Structure formats: structure tokens, C-alpha cells
Amino acid sequence: MDVQRAPRSVDHSLWRTRLGLAADRLRENWAAFVRARVGVIGLAVIIFYALLAAAHPVLMSTVWDESIYDPVVGYSFDETRQPAPPSLRHPLGTDPLGRDILSQLMFSARSEFMLGLLAAVVTVCIGTMVGAAAAYFGGIVDTILMRLADIMIMMPGISVLIVLSALIGVEHLELGLIIGVLSGFGGTGVVLKSQALSVVVKPYIQAARVAGGGPLHIILVHVVPNLLPLSFLYMMFTVTSAIFSEAVLSFLGLLDIRMSWGLMIHTTESAGYLTQVTEAWWLIFPASLSITLLCSSFYLVGRSLDEVVNPRLRRA
Amino acid sequence: MVGYLLNRTFQILLTLFVFMSIVFFIVNAQPGDVSNVYALNPDLPPETRERLRDLFGVNEPLWKQYLVHVRNTLTGNFGVSFSNYPRSVADIVMERLPRTLALFMTATVLSFYLGFALGKIIAWRRGGWTEYTSTIGGVTLYTVFTPWFGLMMIWLLGFKAGWLPIGKFLDPELWRDAPTDANAVFGMMIATAVAASVIVFAVFALTKKRRGSGAALIRIGSLAGSLLVAVGIWLVAGTGYLAWDIIRHMVLPVVTLTLISFAGTMLLTRSSMLETMREDYVVAARAKGLPEKDVRDRHVARNALLPVVTSFMFSLAFAVDGGVIIESIFSWPGMGQTLVSAAVAEDLPLAVGAFVFVGSFILLAHLAADVLYVYLDPRIRY
Numbered sequence: 001m002d003v004q005r006a007p008r009s010v011d012h013s014l015w016r017t018r019l020g021l022a023a024d025r026l027r028e029n030w031a032a033f034v035r036a037r038v039g040v041i042g043l044a045v046i047i048f049y050a051l052l053a054a055a056h057p058v059l060m061s062t063v064w065d066e067s068i069y070d071p072v073v074g075y076s077f078d079e080t081r082q083p084a085p086p087s088l089r090h091p092l093g094t095d096p097l098g099r100d101i102l103s104q105l106m107f108s109a110r111s112e113f114m115l116g117l118l119a120a121v122v123t124v125c126i127g128t129m130v131g132a133a134a135a136y137f138g139g140i141v142d143t144i145l146m147r148l149a150d151i152m153i154m155m156p157g158i159s160v161l162i163v164l165s166a167l168i169g170v171e172h173l174e175l176g177l178i179i180g181v182l183s184g185f186g187g188t189g190v191v192l193k194s195q196a197l198s199v200v201v202k203p204y205i206q207a208a209r210v211a212g213g214g215p216l217h218i219i220l221v222h223v224v225p226n227l228l229p230l231s232f233l234y235m236m237f238t239v240t241s242a243i244f245s246e247a248v249l250s251f252l253g254l255l256d257i258r259m260s261w262g263l264m265i266h267t268t269e270s271a272g273y274l275t276q277v278t279e280a281w282w283l284i285f286p287a288s289l290s291i292t293l294l295c296s297s298f299y300l301v302g303r304s305l306d307e308v309v310n311p312r313l314r315r316a
Numbered sequence: 317m318v319g320y321l322l323n324r325t326f327q328i329l330l331t332l333f334v335f336m337s338i339v340f341f342i343v344n345a346q347p348g349d350v351s352n353v354y355a356l357n358p359d360l361p362p363e364t365r366e367r368l369r370d371l372f373g374v375n376e377p378l379w380k381q382y383l384v385h386v387r388n389t390l391t392g393n394f395g396v397s398f399s400n401y402p403r404s405v406a407d408i409v410m411e412r413l414p415r416t417l418a419l420f421m422t423a424t425v426l427s428f429y430l431g432f433a434l435g436k437i438i439a440w441r442r443g444g445w446t447e448y449t450s451t452i453g454g455v456t457l458y459t460v461f462t463p464w465f466g467l468m469m470i471w472l473l474g475f476k477a478g479w480l481p482i483g484k485f486l487d488p489e490l491w492r493d494a495p496t497d498a499n500a501v502f503g504m505m506i507a508t509a510v511a512a513s514v515i516v517f518a519v520f521a522l523t524k525k526r527r528g529s530g531a532a533l534i535r536i537g538s539l540a541g542s543l544l545v546a547v548g549i550w551l552v553a554g555t556g557y558l559a560w561d562i563i564r565h566m567v568l569p570v571v572t573l574t575l576i577s578f579a580g581t582m583l584l585t586r587s588s589m590l591e592t593m594r595e596d597y598v599v600a601a602r603a604k605g606l607p608e609k610d611v612r613d614r615h616v617a618r619n620a621l622l623p624v625v626t627s628f629m630f631s632l633a634f635a636v637d638g639g640v641i642i643e644s645i646f647s648w649p650g651m652g653q654t655l656v657s658a659a660v661a662e663d664l665p666l667a668v669g670a671f672v673f674v675g676s677f678i679l680l681a682h683l684a685a686d687v688l689y690v691y692l693d694p695r696i697r698y
Contacts, residue, residue, distance in 0.1 A: 035443075038451050147331050150682065154335055154675045158640050159652070160342075163659045167346050240459055248641060251463050265464065277471050288464035295459035300452065303583065312591045315442075 032308045035315070039304025042297035049294055053109035060103075069100050071107035071259045076100060083273070086282055093282035095264065096271035105286055108260045112294060115172045115246055116239035122180025123188050123238040124231045130185060131192030132223040135200050136215060145189065152186030161245060165254040172257060175249070179242045188234045192227050199226045229309035236302030240295045247291045261287040317690075324686070328679045332672065339671045340385060343659055349374045350398040350662045372398055374664075385664070389672065395665035399658065405669035408654065411499060413673075414506060415485065416643070416650030419566060420635035423573035428628050431578040435585025436617050440608075442590065454579030462576065466645035469572045480568045483647040490561050501558045508549070512542040569646040573639070577631075584627055588620040595619070622692055626685045633681030 033039050060066060068074050075098040076082070078089060082098040092101035130149075134142040164170060164178060199205070200223060208218050249255050250262030253270070257263065264287040265274070273280040307313050350372060351365040369375045373384065388395055394405035434454070438447040457465075474482035481487065486498055494501075519538035523531045550556035592598070593616055601615045640652040651670065658666035 037448055038455075041452065143327070147327055147334075150331050150679065151335050151338070154331075154678050159655050159659065162640070162656050163342055163346070167342070244459065244461070247461055248463065251461075265461075274467065275471070275475075277468070284464070288461050291461040292456060292459065292464070295461070296452075296456045299455050299459050303451070303455070306587070310587075312594070313587060 029308045032314070033304050036304040036307040038300045039307075042300030042304070045293050045297035046301065049109045049290070049297075050113065052106045053113060056103070056106035056110065059106070064100075064103065069103045071099060071104040074099050074103070083271075083280060083283055092286050095267055095283060096273065097267065101264070101282055101286055104259055104264055105261070105290060108264070108287075109290070109294075111172055111257070111260060112243050112246070115176050116242050116298070118173070118176030119179040119183075119242035120235035120238045122177060123184040124235050126181065126184025127188035127192045127234065128224050128227045128231050129219075130189035131194075131196045131227060132219045134189070134193045135196030136219055136223060142193075145185075146193070149186050149190050152182050153190075155182065155186075158245065158248060161249055162252070162254060165249060169256040170249070171255065172246070175246055175255065176242060179238070179245060183238055183241065188231070188238065191234065192231055195227055195230050196223055199223050229305075233302055233305045233309055236298045236305065239298040240302070243291065243298075244295050261291045321683075321687075324683055328676075328683065331679060332676055335675045336386075336389060336668060336672050337382070339668050340382060340664070343662060343664055343667045344378065344381075346662055348662065350664070352662070381664075385668065389668070394669035394672075397658070397663055397666040399661045399663040399666065405665050408666060409651075409670060409673055412649060412651050412654050414502060415648065416652065417635060418502070418506060418509075419569055419648060419650065420573065420639070421632060422566070423570045423577065424628070424631045424635055426570065427574040427576075427578040428581050428624070428631070430574065431581025432585050432617075432621075432624060434578070435582040436589060436612060438582070439586040439589030439593070439620075440612050450582070451579075454582050457575050458577070458579035460576060462639075462641045463645055465576065466572055466642060469568060470645070473568060473571075481565050482568075483565075483645070485562065485565055485647075485649055486558075487561050487565075491558065494555075494558055496555060496558075498558075498562070501555055502562060504555075505559050505562065508546050512546050515542045569642060569648060572646075573642060581624060581627070585620060585624055588623050589616055592616050592620040622689070625692060626689060629681050629685040629688065630678075633678040 060069065066074070068076055068078075076084065076090060076094045079094055079098065082094055083096050084090060084094045084098075086093040090100050090102065092105065094100055095104070130145050134145040160182075161170075161175075161178065168174065170178070205218060205222055208222050213221075246255070246260060247262035247265075250257060250260045251266050251269070253263075253266050255263075265284065268274050268280070268283040268287075273283045277284060349369065351368050351374075354360045354365055354368070373381060376384075394409075396402055396404050397408055400408060434450055438450055441447060470482050474480050491498065516539055520535060523534050526534075547556070550559055598611060598615055601611045606615075640656050642648070643650045643652040651674065655667070655670050655674070657663075658670060
């Protein structure tokens with residue numbers, strides 16, 4: 001094990017040793033991640049979509065004319081009939097309003113990533129604090145937080161989001177926050193608490209307490225770092241559920257956003273092309289498949305991370 | 317144990333109360349009220365809408381409405397639905413709940429069976445191509461964009477192939493001259509299904525200890541026998557064609573739901589199996605020279621079942637909630653649609669009533685899962 005390995009040379013300073021150990025552990029974890037295989041496929045798809053998202057502003061400022069290719073207000077004047085099937089000018093065709101599908105697809109990828117990241121970070125921040133506090137303090141704090149988690153889990157997610165979207169104008173920012181809070185105080189918090197329970201009984205926590213560490217210090221410095229691998233795993237699952245919820249809500253036309261994959265299908269549906277699966281495939285498949293692929297990729301990466309961070313799943 | 321149960325029951329009641337209050341205020345905080353539904357109706361002058369508001373009590377100050385609501389709920393009176401006036405909330409829930417339960421419970425049971433069977437296999441062959449393909453396929457279906465997948469299934473099996481009806485609960489043309497109404501037929505169908513499963517379960521439980529082809533014959537015989545008897549009764553009763561119509565409408569949503577959700581169980585079973593496979597008694601079973609299949613099914617899978625059972629309880633609880641998406645794609649008149657339409661129409665009694673009903677079911681299932689855990693795992697004690 002790397003943890004017990006002594007510094008390689010005496011004149012090395014402490015940070016270099018730590019860096020070396022971290023690099024060793026990273027290499028070992030990467031090997032375990034690769035051995036689980038499915039995560040690598042997921043990672044490849046995620047990188048593909050990240051590249052698409054990054055390429056969009058570049059293409060817009062160089063090759064693509066803004067009046068034609070703008071994902072929201074563009075219009076393809078060259079086509080006689082909208083929606084136009086794929087052609088050289090529009091590799092994935094145009095939508096019923098004459099906008100380029102590929103441009104919409106690439107533009108939306110960026111906001112999906114931002115939404116996923118926001119929801120994941122909020123979830124993990126809340127979830128680790130809830131889990132650590134419930135496990136560390138126990139008693140009444142534990143009871144209150146866990147019953148709160150019950151309420152959050154009871155909320156039928158999509159139904160609540162539908163009601164909330166009627167209440168307040170929900171955009172990406174609000175949606176990310178709502179999903180983060182629901183899952184942070186709910187399911188993720190419960191899972192992280194069960195992990196934190198096995199951390200707070202470790203001798204070094206008692207040692208820290210004897211040394212005079214306050215609750216906040218112990219939670220932040222000694223408990224939370226041990227929850228990070230697992231919470232990183234749950235970040236991936238939150239990204240999946242955030243992208244999925246966004247797609248469903250914009251498919252139902254409930255969000256105040258300008259463009260997203262779900263909204264593309266909503267446009268298809270309201271223009272009446274949703275049942276013409278073979279005749280207008282470019283209106284249905286690119287967006288639906290993108291949602292499915294990105295969601296399942298994050299999930300697959302999460303599953304592979306599970307193999308890495310969960311010692312009971314390690315191979316002998 | 318008794319103290320634990322009492323404590324939990326008290327906490328459940330408190331949680332339900334808080335949950336009810338949150339739902340009440342969230343639904344109420346939407347702009348407008350129930351009379352908005354009639355705002356565009358030229359036959360209803362503004363005075364009538366005002367009277368409607370008075371009648372339903374939505375003109376009262378919010379705290380007063382809340383107190384009345386709490387009093388009614390505590391006395392078990394869930395009130396009358398605003399948007400389906402004058403039907404009572406309990407009546408509506410009692411009509412929609414069985415439909416949702418039949419659909420989602422069937423799918424849950426099927427997907428757990430499929431997921432458990434597949435999970436066992438992929439855990440046993442860790443690292444093989446079976447594992448990678450079924451994991452990737454399963455996860456893709458698990459996270460698939462549900463509206464799209466549902467539409468694809470409808471398009472493929474209902475529209476192109478024409479094998480199955482493309483949504484709704486029944487075929488109105490068939491039912492026009494029907495001797496009974498759909499709820500009665502559906503109730504009888506559920507009763508038949510429950511009776512048949514009880515018989516089959518009893519036979520399975522009685523032959524649990526027996527091995528060999530004789531026991532298998534008895535089991536399969538009981539399964540086929542109860543199915544035959546059920547079909548026979550329905551044919552004699554003369555309403556068999558109506559039941560068949562409902563079943564035909566259930567197939568597509570059930571298949572879709574099963575495909576979407578089996579991967580969750582599969583991956584859970586796999587993780588649980590991999591943890592159990594490291595135990596010493598598995599090595600012992602192998603050392604005794606038992607065939608691999610026996611080690612897998614009788615020693616590892618049995619003990620890996622624990623978290624799967626807990627998650628099964630939860631899934632059953634969430635079946636009450638129904639799936640808004642699945643129900644609206646397949647136009648299935650169930651709880652999910654009821655919840656959303658009630659919340660959007662500001663039908664306060666129906667929304668809160670339905671949410672509270674669903675919530676209490678989930679909390680009870682949570683408790684049942686905890687108790688079941690103690691029963692299944694002797695190491696856990698409260």
C-alpha cells in the first residue's frame with residue numbers, strides 16, 4: 001500500500017512526498033477505473049460532448065454566419081421548406097422554425113454541463129455537511145436531519161418541479177439549486193451519513209477531540225475528506241438526474257430557458273413532427289439520443305468510480 | 317423493538333404533518349386560484365366565480381384555510397375535489413390508485429425479477445463481455461429519455477407492427493355495450509390476480525424443502541392450474557373479453573417500465589453479490605464440491621438478497637406515486653396524472669389529499685423495510 005510507504009529519500013521535502021503519494025494513488029485508482037471498462041466508454045462520450053460544447057463559440061465566430069446559425073433566433077434562408085433534411089450546409093437539418101439543429105445541439109451541450117455541475121456541487125456540499133453533522137452529533141440533530149431527508153425523499157421529484165415551475169420562473173440556475181437541495185438533503189445526505197457513521201468511530205476522531213478540536217474543525221478537516229470519494233460518486237448520479245429532469249421539464253414546456261435538448265423535442269412535438277419518426281428523424285433522434293447518451297455516460301462513470309472508491313468491490 | 321416502533325410511528329406522524337403543511341403552502345403559493353379554470357368561460361359571469369370562491373373558502377385568509385384544512389385532515393376528512401366537483405378526494409384516489417398500482421406493481425415485480433436474475437449472472441462472470449454489454453445496455457435504458465423511449469415503443473409495437481393498442485386504459489368502442497363498468501371489471505381482475513398469487517405462493521412455500529423434478533412439477537402445475545382456473549372463471553362470467561381489453565392496454569406500458577427500471581436492480585444485485593462472494597462460507601461451499609450453480613443460487617444469491625429486498629419495498633412504495641411521464645405518454649389515468657393536474661389546477665383538497673396519501677404510503681414502506689431487515693438479518697437488533 002502506498003499509504004505506508006516511507007519517503008523515498010530523506011532530503012525530499014514534505015510536499016514533494018505528498019505529491020508523489022497523491023500521484024501514486026491517482027495512478028492506482030486510474031488503473032482500477034480502466035479495469036472497470038464501462039467508465040472509460042462513459043468518459044469518452046462526456047469528452048465528446050464537452051468538445052462539441054467548446055467548439056460552438058469557435059464555429060459561431062468563424063465559419064457560421066450568426067443570422068443563419070444562431071441556435072435561438074437564426075433562420076436558414078437557403079432552404080425552401082422548413083424543416084429541411086440534412087444537407088452539407090446543415091449537417092443535421094433544420095427545425096420547424098428554420099434553425100440549424102447541429103448548432104442547437106452544440107449550444108445546448110454547454111448549458112447541460114453547467115446545470116449538471118451546479119446541481120452536483122450543491123448536492124455534494126449540502127450532502128456531506130448533512131451526513132457528517134448527523135453522524136457526528138447524533139441524537140436530536142440526527143433525528144431532525146433524517147426526518148427532513150424523509151420529507152425530501154417523499155417529494156415526488158418531477159411533480160414538485162412541475163408545481164414549482166408554475167410558481168417561479170425556473171431557469172437553469174434555479175433548477176440546479178432545487179435539484180441540488182432536494183438530493184443533498186434527501187437521498188445523498190442519507191447515503192453519506194451511513195458512510196460518515198463508519199468514519200466518526202475511528203480512533204483519529206477521538207484523538208482529534210482529545211487534542212481539543214471543535215466540532216466544526218473535526219467535521220471539516222477529519223470527517224469530510226473521508227466522505228469525498230463517495231460524494232464524488234454521487235456527484236455523477238446527480239448530474240444524470242439534473243440533466244434528465246431538465247430534459248423532461250423543458251419537453252413539457254415548463255422552463256423559462258431559451259434552448260436545450262428537451263426544448264428541441266418540445267418544438268418538434270408542438271409542430272406536430274413527433275410521430276413522423278422516419279420522415280423527420282433529424283428532429284427527434286439527435287436531441288433524444290444526446291440526452292440519453294450524456295445521462296448514461298455520467299451514470300457509467302459513477303458506476304466505475306464505485307469500483308474504485310468502494311473497497312468491498314475491489315478485485316482480489 | 318416495541319419502543320422503537322412507537323418512536324418511529326410518532327416520527328412518521330410528525331413528518332407527515334410537516335409534509336402536509338409544505339404541500340399546502342406550495343400549492344397555495346401559485347398565482348390565482350381554482351376559479352381561474354373558469355375565467356375564459358363566457359357562461360360564467362364574474363359574480364359566479366366570486367360565489368365559487370366563497371363556496372370553496374379560498375377567499376378566507378390563508379392561515380384560516382390552513383387551520384380548517386388541518387382540522388379536516390386530522391379527522392380523516394379529505395374533502396371534496398374542486399376541479400372534479402362534487403366527487404370526494406377519497407373517491408377519486410380510490411378510483412385512480414388501483415390503476416396505478418396494477419401498472420407499476422406489475423412492472424416493479426417484473427423488473428426486480430429480471431434485474432435479480434441478470435445481476436446474479438453478471439456478478440458471477442465479472443469482467444466478461446456479458447457484464448459489459450448488459451451493464452451498458454441496462455444503464456442506457458435506465459437513464460434513457462423516457463418520453464422518447466415511450467414514444468419509440470408506441471411507434472414500433474403499436475403503430476408500425478400494430479400488435480398492441482397505443483395507449484389509454486381501454487377501448488371505448490368495445491365497452492359501449494358492456495354489461496358492467498370498467499372499475500368493477502378492474503376490481504375483479506385485481507382480486508383474481510391476488511387470489512392466484514396467494515395460491516402459487518402457498519404451493520411454493522409448502523414445497524420449499526423438497527428438491528428434484530417432483531417439486532418442480534408441482535410448482536409449475538400450480539402456476540398453470542391457477543392460471544387456467546382464472547381464465548375459465550372469466551370465460552364463464554362472460555366478461556372475459558373486457559378483462560382481456562384492459563390487459564392488452566397494460567402490456568405496452570408494463571414492458572416499457574420494466575425495460576427502463578430493471579438495470580437499477582441488476583446493478584444493486586451485482587454489487588451485493590460481489591460483496592457476498594468474498595465471505596468464507598462461499599469458499600467452504602466451493603470446497604465441499606458443490607456445483608457452481610448451487611453455490612451461486614443457494615449460498616451467494618440468498619445472502620445478497622437483503623439490500624435488494626429493501627429496495628424492492630421502496631420501489632413498491634413509490635409505485636403509488638406513479639410516473640407522471642409514463643402515465644401521460646400512455647394516457648394512463650393514474651395517480652401521477654392526478655397529482656400534477658390537481659396541483660396545476662390549484663385543486664387544494666385533491667392535491668394535498670393525494671400527496672399525503674402517497675407520502676404516508678412511502679413512510680410506512682420505509683418502516684416496513686426496516687422491520688423486514690431485522691427479520692431477514694439476525695445480526696441487526698433494535
